[in-house]
Amino acid sequence: KYRSYPYEHMLKIREQNIAPSLRMYYKKPLLLHQGHMQWLFDYEGRRYLDLFAGIVTVSVGHCHPKVTMAAQKQLACLWHTTNIYMHPSIHEYAEKLTSFLPDPLKVVYLTNSGSEANDLAMFMARLYTRNFDIICFRGAYHGGSPYALGLTSIGSYKHGVANGIGCSTTMLPDVFRGPWGGSNCRDSPVQTVRRCSCSEEYLGAVGICSDYCLGCVCHANEQYIEQFKDTLNTSVPKTIAGFIAEPIQGVNGAVQYPKGFLKEAYQLVRERGGVCISDEVQTGFGRTGSHFWGFQTHDVVPDIITLAKGIGNGFPMAAVVTTKEIANSLAQNLHFNTFGGNPLACVVGSAVLDAIEEDNLQKNSKDVGTYMLLELAKLRDKFEIVGDVRGKGLMIGIEMVTDKDSRHPLPSEEINQIWEDCKDMGVLIGRGGLYNQTLRVKPPMCITKKDVDFAVEVIHTALEKHMGKAAAN
Ligand code: PMP
Numbered sequence: 001k002y003r004s005y006p007y008e009h010m011l012k013i014r015e016q017n018i019a020p021s022l023r024m025y026y027k028k029p030l031l032l033h034q035g036h037m038q039w040l041f042d043y044e045g046r047r048y049l050d051l052f053a054g055i056v057t058v059s060v061g062h063c064h065p066k067v068t069m070a071a072q073k074q075l076a077c078l079w080h081t082t083n084i085y086m087h088p089s090i091h092e093y094a095e096k097l098t099s100f101l102p103d104p105l106k107v108v109y110l111t112n113s114g115s116e117a118n119d120l121a122m123f124m125a126r127l128y129t130r131n132f133d134i135i136c137f138r139g140a141y142h143g144g145s146p147y148a149l150g151l152t153s154i155g156s157y158k159h160g161v162a163n164g165i166g167c168s169t170t171m172l173p174d175v176f177r178g179p180w181g182g183s184n185c186r187d188s189p190v191q192t193v194r195r196c197s198c199s200e201e202y203l204g205a206v207g208i209c210s211d212y213c214l215g216c217v218c219h220a221n222e223q224y225i226e227q228f229k230d231t232l233n234t235s236v237p238k239t240i241a242g243f244i245a246e247p248i249q250g251v252n253g254a255v256q257y258p259k260g261f262l263k264e265a266y267q268l269v270r271e272r273g274g275v276c277i278s279d280e281v282q283t284g285f286g287r288t289g290s291h292f293w294g295f296q297t298h299d300v301v302p303d304i305i306t307l308a309k310g311i312g313n314g315f316p317m318a319a320v321v322t323t324k325e326i327a328n329s330l331a332q333n334l335h336f337n338t339f340g341g342n343p344l345a346c347v348v349g350s351a352v353l354d355a356i357e358e359d360n361l362q363k364n365s366k367d368v369g370t371y372m373l374l375e376l377a378k379l380r381d382k383f384e385i386v387g388d389v390r391g392k393g394l395m396i397g398i399e400m401v402t403d404k405d406s407r408h409p410l411p412s413e414e415i416n417q418i419w420e421d422c423k424d425m426g427v428l429i430g431r432g433g434l435y436n437q438t439l440r441v442k443p444p445m446c447i448t449k450k451d452v453d454f455a456v457e458v459i460h461t462a463l464e465k466h467m468g469k470a471a472a473n
């Protein structure tokens with residue numbers, strides 16, 4: 001079918017007819033043909049282990065048979081109703097999805113993308129509280145639509161037009177790169193894996209377990225909470241509409257906050273009349289392993305959550321889930337979404353939830369993710385340029401530095417080579433961080449320990465090659 005589309009011809013079409021703001025990965029972009037579970041295949045038949053899952057989107061596996069079958073069956077029956085008529089699929093899905101959520105998060109709005117979900121969450125927060133201001137973290141990505149772009153705080157996604165009126169950023173409690181807990185807390189620099197007092201294993205370079213109990217004594221959490229209070233006192237009025245955060249910051253390179261931070265921040269926000277929004281676009285659906293939702297790892301219950309990416313295993317769908325009370329604030333007038341909740345999306349969403357349960361994928365995320373974190377921590381201990389290995393379950397960041405002392409980000413050209421070499425050896429890894437300095441590992445949750453052994457071996461080989469080259473220079 002695609003015989004008239006040689007590689008060079010496609011590059012030309014890209015240059016002439018496809019949005020130039022889309023940047024492709026790799027010097028020679030991959031031309032993909034097929035996907036199966038954790039594997040991708042290109043047109044030359046080369047197989048790649050997909051450690052980035054189409055930016056954390058393929059949750060249960062590429063073309064997972066159960067999800068594919070559900071979509072195929074529905075496709076032949078009915079695609080679209082615009083929700084002006086009834087169809088069982090949306091009812092089944094809303095019931096199933098909310099069965100995974102604690103009270104009072106029981107009312108579902110279906111949308112088509114994460115940006116749209118965050119737009120709606122922001123809209124609801126404002127309508128419900130009758131306040132306007134929303135706080136978000138620096139370094140966050142919450143969407144690219146003009147409304148959600150106000151919550152996105154990464155310079156490279158910003159354009160010089162008005163956006164984010166009423167959105168204030170606050171300091172990211174990043175204990176590796178931030179002013180507290182990282183290079184500024186040298187009292188307990190832990191460079192090997194050991195046990196934390198909470199019985200978890202230390203993984204981060206500064207003595208942090210995967211739950212981010214800080215092993216250092218610089219009271220980083222208190223310092224970051226002071227900064228949060230500072231934002232509340234200086235950047236917003238006395239009452240606010242809300243606060244949005246991911247449980248682990250995704251695009252910025254799997255940044256984890258000190259344990260207890262979100263709980264305290266939620267309390268401060270609620271004292272100001274605001275609602276708390278958890279963006280679960282990357283952290284939801286069992287990815288963190290220990291819990292089904294990222295917010296549960298912080299022992300909080302948000303007022304609104306937003307879901308996308310993994311919710312549909314790659315099918316374009318997204319959702320907002322909130323309380324009946326907040327939902328009622330939007331019911332004073334009509335709110336309409338043509339494609340949201342279409343039968344095709346709903347059966348896909350249901351099949352994804354079934355697959356997560358039937359394939360035991362949350363447990364797999366925990367077991368295989370923790371195994372991978374520990375294996376990668378060995379690379380951090382061996383190589384000077386691996387500054388930090390962190391994360392939870394299958395949401396992992398490997399932060400690359402020039403050296404462990406200075407923690408300067410490793411220059412892009414150097415990381416690029418390591419990353420390209422990994423691809424050439426058959427492993428696809430994501431990138432992230434303000435300086436593009438972090439390798440992001442967020443594979444389909446069906447990945448196995450054997451795949452991890454292969455991936456770690458490949459990364460090890462790429463790092464050794466880099467160190468050899470650096471020594472030769
Ligand atoms: N929130 C988070 C945490 C995301 O990572 C993204 C996408 N990278 C979005 C929202 C926006 O989702 P979408 O691209 O589907 O609009």
